[in-house]
């Protein structure tokens with residue numbers, strides 16, 4: 001079966017962004033409200049720049065949806081850049097550059113600026129900045145929101161939590177308690193995360209994260225951190241050990257690493273595994289006579305073994321480096337004069353980890369939707385549902401997780 005593919009286009013200060021997602025079966029009801037809701041979630045978060053006050057992202061659907069349902073053709077969406085009005089001359093697609101155009105000639109350390117301008121032989125680094133910018137992730141979140149709706153149809157639920165900002169770590173994040181948490185408590189924790197300006201379930205830890213961001217701001221500095229994405233109810237058997245490029249963990253790593261500033265991706269306990277004996281970390285297998293199903297008491301593997309989903313919640317943690325544009329900038333070189341120079345900026349995020357959590361959710365959703373379509377896909381949603389029920393229930397591969405969170409995502413207030 002073929003899966004899902006997606007692309008984005010657009011420059012940060014160009015007219016707008018485009019997202020295209022192909023392979024979503026026909027007949028899936030799409031809620032426009034929840035797409036806009038995801039875009040809003042990406043723009044929130046303590047530590048973001050003034051740009052977020054200018055941009056009020058809204059996805060306009062151009063194709064692939066009719067009367068609120070997918071029709072099996074490519075879904076194309078457009079997000080206008082509200083800031084374009086201030087850049088229309090500098091970023092004009094045709095015509096000559098304005099007489100007073102100021103070329104960008106000082107590359108920022110930690111950005112694609114130097115390597116990108118040398119690679120493409122750009123003499124104005126703006127040609128690099130514009131596409132390398134994380135503005136692209138708005139389109140990714142919008143196509144990811146479509147993927148999320150396919151997953152939700154099959155009861156897969158995705159949420160995320162910020163577990164570290166700078167040196168402030170959340171040592172008891174939600175994912176570590178999933179084996180024992182009640183459905184009610186999980187719902188409460190998710191609501192708490194959504195209300196938190198740093199996307200963290202623990203208020204005391206969140207307050208310390210906010211303080212850390214304030215301190216970085218005062219220093220003219222920036223911070224990174226870590227976010228965990230949790231996918232509930234992914235069925236057994238997504239991905240494969242049979243070829244290197246089919247492994248589910250590898251697919252997640254590629255997609256999450258492609259988010260600007262993400263520098264490490266870990267599955268389950270991740271790098272912590274190296275601190276333990278094997279007997280302490282491998283999730284033992286048990287058989288439940290009543291339900292006639294296998295079960296685990298732990299999920300250190302994060303729901304993936306041998307590149308295949310094993311029916312446990314999928315847990316993926318991504319590490320974001322500190323934002324590279326600093327109010328007290330680092331040393332660089334003017335590429336025309338070859339003289340030392342620092343590039344001063346008026347506006348940049350100090351910490352974007354809470355937004356990265358939403359982008360990571362979208363990325364995980366895109367991988368899972370692709371895998372779900374590859375395993376169970378059909379041309380219509382009904383066909384896909386039949387395929388899924390045949391495979392899962394006939395072969396008793398239906399999963400043991402029983403979180404039925406209902407419409408928790410849509411019910412959230414902005």
Ligand SMILES: Cc1cc2nc3c(=O)[nH]c(=O)nc-3n(C[C@H](O)[C@H](O)[C@H](O)COP(=O)(O)O)c2cc1C
Nearest residue numbers: 110111112132134260261323324325348349352355
């Ligand atoms: C949501 C989000 C917002 C970001 N905002 C900024 C920003 O305001 N200023 C900045 O210098 N980098 C920002 N970044 C990080 C850069 O885009 C990224 O570090 C840069 O493109 C270089 O890519 P690399 O870090 O993957 O090497 C942001 C990243 C994300 C995911």
